[in-house]
Amino acid sequence: MEKSYLKTESYLSEIKEAIYSKNREQTDVLIKKLRHQMSDSDSQELKTNYISLWKNWAALKAEHELEDYKEYLPDNTDLFSLKSVEDAILKLAGAYESEEDEYALAYKPYYRELERHYGNEAEDSLIGVLNILFEHRKNLINFEHHPLLSKLKLELVDRLNSLLMAKQKDLYNRAICVLSAIKPYTRGKIFNLKATIDFSEKLPEEFPDQSSRMKKLWKYMCSPELNNRGEFSIAELSIYEPDEIPSLNHFLYLCDYEDDWSHLLSGECGCYYLLPEIQTLRNIGYCMHNLTDHLNYSIHEVIYATDFKCSLNFEVDEMEL
Structure with a gap:
């Protein structure tokens, strides 16, 4: 002892x-x-x-x-404080979205100076900084909920996974129906049918913090442009060739790891050893891995989500192939 x-x-x-x-x-x-x-x-x-x-x-x-983007950070931003990081996100995202709130109004004059100095590069840099801040926020939240201190709500993980899988299947079927209807008109033409799933920008009703501040953070967090690491949507299906339609399994991404992605969830909730309770989960889809690793969502927040934005877009180029 x-x-x-x-x-x-x-x-x-x-x-x-x-x-x-x-x-x-x-x-x-x-x-x-x-x-x-x-x-x-x-x-x-x-x-x-x-x-x-x-x-x-x-x-x-x-x-x-953020070393090369220091000038974009609001004054007194403390990267060791979650609240300070969130304050910075509210100011930067609010200015980018042209919000009229206390956060955006405080930062806008400074951002206008950056625009005058850097031109079009200012917007790209601002988005890049927001991407880094959202990833950092996710890491801070994950460590605050580390398995050494608390347990992941497995029933909510399972619910979100089921909801996402159901949405993917529904969107896939809709995309195939649209493709079948337009197929006779696509011969000899370049086209793209794209289906995406994202979180609704409305804060989930079950979310523990219902403050106006959190509602704004959630709205910005659910903007694919402001919160990504190279991928934009939770799930995305693109079809370019009418005779080469991906299978549903391909869209669900259930072919590489024996139809289950639960083996990665331990790391994505801040733990670097396999958690026995997570290993009890079955049929975890790629979406759960994508949103918590390739995107900047903390699993401890998004498990409350039940509403999603689904889009189906079709574009055709009249130019003959």
């Missing part, structure tokens, strides 16, 4: 030193050293400090990624 206590004290000292120094390399080394040992520790203090170390790592990572 004494030996275990001394080990805990040593780890606590190392963690606190790394947090204080804000040294990214030192933080990386320490996380790798400790991450497989924390689940066996009896010390809640050690676990809490370890999560603080992870949040520190996330802030240092975001700081590095």
Whole structure:
């Protein structure tokens, strides 16, 4: 018992030193050293400090990624504070969306100066900064809900997964119906039929925080342009050739991992070892992986979603092939 206590004290000292120094390399080394040992520790203090170390790592990572965009961050933005990160998102996204609220109005004059200085590049940079901030926000929330501190609501994960799979199947069937109807008119023409699924911009009724601030954050978060990491929608189906229609399984992306993506959910809720409770889930679709990894949504927030935006667009080029 004494030996275990001394080990805990040593780890606590190392963690606190790394947090204080804000040294990214030192933080990386320490996380790798400790991450497989924390689940066996009896010390809640050690676990809490370890999560603080992870949040520190996330802030240092975001700081590095924003190094070339410092001028776009509102004054006094603290990347080590979730509230401060959210304040920055509200100001930047509000200015981009031309909102008339206290956040956007505070940032707009500064953004106008950036536009005058950088021209069209200012908008692209602003969106890039928002993408980084949303990813950072997701990481901070995931670490605040780390499995060492709380349990993932598996029944809500299962519900969201089922809803997304049902929406995909419905949208796929609608896309095939449209394609069948227009097929006679597409011969010799270039066309694109595109179906997408995204979250509704309305804050879910079951979401724990129903404040006007959270409603705005959710609205911005559910904008595919402002919150992406290379992919825009939760699910997307594109058909260019009338005789080469992807299968439903292809759209559901259920062919690579024995029809189940649950093996990745542990990492996407902030944990780097397999969680036994998550392994009990079955038939997890690619959408769950996509929105929590390739997009910047925290699984601990989106599990409350029940409403979605589904779109089906068809474009044809009159030019003959």
